[in-house]
Each structure stands twice: as structure tokens, then as C-alpha cells.
Amino acid sequence: MSTSYYKLEIENREAVGKKASKIIRREGKIPSILYFKGEQPISIAIDKRLLYQAIKSDQRIYEIKIESKSQYVMIKDVQYHPVTDEIIHIDF
16 A cells, blocks of 8 residues: 655755745745755745645645755744734755
């Protein structure tokens, strides 16, 4: 019996920081970071609508493609907006 993981579509992002994050959020995406043991973190962006669907799927491990290789990640930290409770940043 094979396990299927929810696939998340990600985009690499070059610009980091407060101003770049605001621009990404206006586009309907959530700025995120991928952490790997012993490697440099990778800055990415995820479509907000697709992320909420993934979270509602009740799976804890997600499949993403980085440089045409499948990686399995899980959410480590989520930051919420203090008033609207929308997700504003995620660490994988």
C-alpha cells in the first residue's frame, strides 16, 4: 500500500525582506523558507489558496519539487497576522 502526499507547487524567490514579502502577499502568495540540515535555507513562495487546501487535507507531510527532484517536507512554524489570523509566513 503506497502513501500519497499532497503536492505543493512552489516558486523560488530571489528578493527577501519586509518589502519583498509585502509584494508577494499582495500577489496572493505566502513567503516561506525551506530549511535542510547542513544546507543553506531556500526562500520560496506558495500560492495562498493552494496552501490552505493542503492544510485542510489533514496531511502533515507534503511533496514539493526542487530542481526537478521530489522532496518531502513538513510545516515547522507558522506565523499569523495578529488581527485577521491569515497565514503570513511558513517555515518548512
